[in-house]
Amino acid sequence: MNPLRKQRLYVVLSIFLGTAIAVLLVFQGLSKSINLFYSPSEILKAQIEAGTEIRVGGMVKKGSVYRETNSLKLSFEITDFEEDLVIEYEGILPDLFSEEAGVVLKGTINSKGVFVAHEVLAKHDENYMPPEVAKTLKQKK
Amino acid sequence: MGSPPFFFKWASRLLPWFSPISFSILIIGLIWGVGFAPSDYKQGDVYRIIFVHVPSAILGQSIYLMMAIFGSICLIWRAKLAGMFLRSAAPLGASFTLIALISGAVWGKPTWGTWWVWDARLTSTLILFFLYVGIIGLYSSIDNKQKGDRAASLISVVGVIIVPIIKKSVDWWQTLHQPSTFSITSSPSMTSDMYFPLLICVIGFYFIFVSLLCNRLRVEILTRERNTTWVKEYLNNKV
Amino acid sequence: MLEFIRDLFLMDGQGKYVWFVLLIFFIVICFNYYLPYRAIRKIKEENSQHTGE
Known part of the structure; x- marks a missing residue:
C-alpha cells in the first residue's frame, strides 16, 4: 500500500x-x-416518592389476577423472582396479557405501596410456535 | 471490477435475469409465510408481520454496514464506484428501515398495546433511519460529487457504531422489544415450519436489494460519466 | 377454496394489520423500482433531443 x-x-x-x-x-x-422500566426490587429499594410517574416491568404472578365483576378494574401482582409488587389497573388489556407473561406498566406508587397503573403493555418473548407444538410442550411439563 | 463501464455492462446484462429471480424468491417466501405457515400459539395470525419486519430490519442494518465498508474504501482508495454505491444504497437503506419501523408499529399495537415506546431497540433504529436521511440530505445539498462522496463516507464510518448498538440493545438494556428470534449464530426460537419461510424471505429481501441497487447504480454511473465517450456511444446506439 | 381465501383475508380480525404492512411494503419496493427506470428514460430522452438538434 x-x-x-x-x-x-x-x-x-x-x-x-x-x-x-x-x-x-x-x-x-x-x-x-x-432502561425502559425498573424491576419491582429496584422500585422497593429506591423508595420512590408517591406520585412520581415511572415504568415498572416484570412477570404476572400465577393466580394473582383478580378482576372485579362489574367493572374493568383489576389487580394483580408482578414479580422479578425476588420481590413482588401489587398492581391496580382499570381499562382494556392488550391481547397478550396473561399470567406468567411479561408486562410493562406505567403509573405511580400510592402511599400504601400499591402501583396504580394507567398503561399496561404486554411484553412478548422471542419464542414462536404453532398451537399444537405449544400444547405438546405443556403436556411434557 | 471497479471500473464503472465494466460494472455498467454487466449490470445491464444480468438485471433482466436477476430481477425476476429476486421477485420470485420474495413472493414465494411471502406467500408461504402469510398463507401457509402455521399461526402462532399466542399471537395468532398477526405474527405474520414478522415475514416483512425481520428481513427489512436485517437489511436496514446490513446496508449501513456495507455503506461503512464502501465509505472506508472511498476515503482510502478514492474508488469512484464506492462513492456511487453510497449514494445509491442510502435511499434503499432508508426504505428498508422505514418498513421495519412501520411494520413494527403495526405489530406492536395489537400485541404490546402501543404503536411506539422509547425503548433502546426502537429508538436506536429510529436513529439509524435519521442517519440514512442525513446522508441523503448531504448528497442533495452538496453539488460537488467528490465532496459529497467524502462527506457521506465520513458519516457512514462515524455512524456505523449504531449497528452493533441496535443488535445488542435488547441484551444490554431493559426493553419492550423481545430478543432476536432469527440469528445466524444460535438455533432459532421458532419451529422449522415458520423458520423456513422466514429464511426464504430474508434471502429474497437481499436479492431484491441487490437488484434495486444495481438499477440505481446504472443511473448513477450514466449521470456521473455523462461526458465520457463510452456513455455517449451507449446512449446513441441504444436509443 | 373460498373459505380459505376468506380466512386468509380476515385472519380472525388481525388481517387488517398484516395486509396493511404488506401493502406498505409493496408500495415502497415498487417506488424504488420505478425511480431508476424513470431516471434512465429521462437521460435517454435528453440525449436524443440533444443529438436531434
Whole structure:
C-alpha cells in the first residue's frame, strides 16, 4: 500500500475507533436511564416518592389476577423472582396479557405501596410456535 | 471490477435475469409465510408481520454496514464506484428501515398495546433511519460529487457504531422489544415450519436489494460519466 | 377454496394489520423500482433531443 493510502487508512480507523469509544462511554454513563422500566426490587429499594410517574416491568404472578365483576378494574401482582409488587389497573388489556407473561406498566406508587397503573403493555418473548407444538410442550411439563 | 463501464455492462446484462429471480424468491417466501405457515400459539395470525419486519430490519442494518465498508474504501482508495454505491444504497437503506419501523408499529399495537415506546431497540433504529436521511440530505445539498462522496463516507464510518448498538440493545438494556428470534449464530426460537419461510424471505429481501441497487447504480454511473465517450456511444446506439 | 381465501383475508380480525404492512411494503419496493427506470428514460430522452438538434 502506498504511504498516502496507508495514512488515510489510519485516519479512517482512528475516526471509527474514536467515535465508537466515545459513544460507548456515553452509553455506559446513561445505561440506567436507557432502561425502559425498573424491576419491582429496584422500585422497593429506591423508595420512590408517591406520585412520581415511572415504568415498572416484570412477570404476572400465577393466580394473582383478580378482576372485579362489574367493572374493568383489576389487580394483580408482578414479580422479578425476588420481590413482588401489587398492581391496580382499570381499562382494556392488550391481547397478550396473561399470567406468567411479561408486562410493562406505567403509573405511580400510592402511599400504601400499591402501583396504580394507567398503561399496561404486554411484553412478548422471542419464542414462536404453532398451537399444537405449544400444547405438546405443556403436556411434557 | 471497479471500473464503472465494466460494472455498467454487466449490470445491464444480468438485471433482466436477476430481477425476476429476486421477485420470485420474495413472493414465494411471502406467500408461504402469510398463507401457509402455521399461526402462532399466542399471537395468532398477526405474527405474520414478522415475514416483512425481520428481513427489512436485517437489511436496514446490513446496508449501513456495507455503506461503512464502501465509505472506508472511498476515503482510502478514492474508488469512484464506492462513492456511487453510497449514494445509491442510502435511499434503499432508508426504505428498508422505514418498513421495519412501520411494520413494527403495526405489530406492536395489537400485541404490546402501543404503536411506539422509547425503548433502546426502537429508538436506536429510529436513529439509524435519521442517519440514512442525513446522508441523503448531504448528497442533495452538496453539488460537488467528490465532496459529497467524502462527506457521506465520513458519516457512514462515524455512524456505523449504531449497528452493533441496535443488535445488542435488547441484551444490554431493559426493553419492550423481545430478543432476536432469527440469528445466524444460535438455533432459532421458532419451529422449522415458520423458520423456513422466514429464511426464504430474508434471502429474497437481499436479492431484491441487490437488484434495486444495481438499477440505481446504472443511473448513477450514466449521470456521473455523462461526458465520457463510452456513455455517449451507449446512449446513441441504444436509443 | 373460498373459505380459505376468506380466512386468509380476515385472519380472525388481525388481517387488517398484516395486509396493511404488506401493502406498505409493496408500495415502497415498487417506488424504488420505478425511480431508476424513470431516471434512465429521462437521460435517454435528453440525449436524443440533444443529438436531434
